[in-house]
Amino acid sequence: MAFIHTRISSALVLMSLLALISMLAFATTVEAARDPALTHEENIKLALRDWERGLSGKPINCRRFVDLFIDDGVWSSPAGARNKSAVETKPHVIKGQRPMYNHCERDRFFSGFDQVEAFVSGPTTISGFTVAFPRTILLIVKDVSCRMTWQGIAVIDYDEEYRIKRWQDFWNEDEFERQWKGCQWPADILLDTTSTTPTATKAAGKEEL
Secondary structure, three states: OHHHHHHHHHHHHHHHHHHHHHHHHHHHHHHHOOOOOOOHHHHHHHHHHHHHHHOOEOOOOHHHHHOOEEEEEEEEEOOOOOOOOOOOOOOEEEEOHHHHHHHHHHOOOOOOOOEEEEEEOOOOEEEOOEEEEEEEEEEEEHHHOEEEEEEEEEEEEEOOOOOEEEEEEEEOHHHHHHHHHHOOOOOOEEOOOOOOOOEEOOOOOOOOO
């Protein structure tokens, strides 16, 4: 009986040690995602620098872009959702890294442009883990000698590891469309008012965000 009791006690001690090790490993992982030497505000600003890098490239790197988000992160925008008759006002919503990556790659969410450069272009307002700021995104399409300045307001909710839970983007659709039409697009490419990228007229089955 004493032998069995000793074996049970040893097993309980081992399980407790394993649980403690797991907790320490998790805490280390969370802490490694931020810089403990920085203040919360400094970590937010560091995350915004990552945001600028994640949305910039020749062309944009879709993997780096979606890695800014948690696995089930959300990007949404009330602008750009109108159809040609300006009847539908349902906002665009993309949820999850995989759908974001697919849109970025397949539907040319940003990668339809030869170069994308994103900037925090004004003062930031930080409230807890939420930050709001004016943003400017430069879109360059070299084959048609087109350069667009896409301005808007971003409101981003971060988690405690400073990854994006939700990014709400606000911008003037009419201004974007004016710039878009100012570009000298080839004759077989028309503006799709439900997207921010050119769409060939012969393409069938357009997929909304």
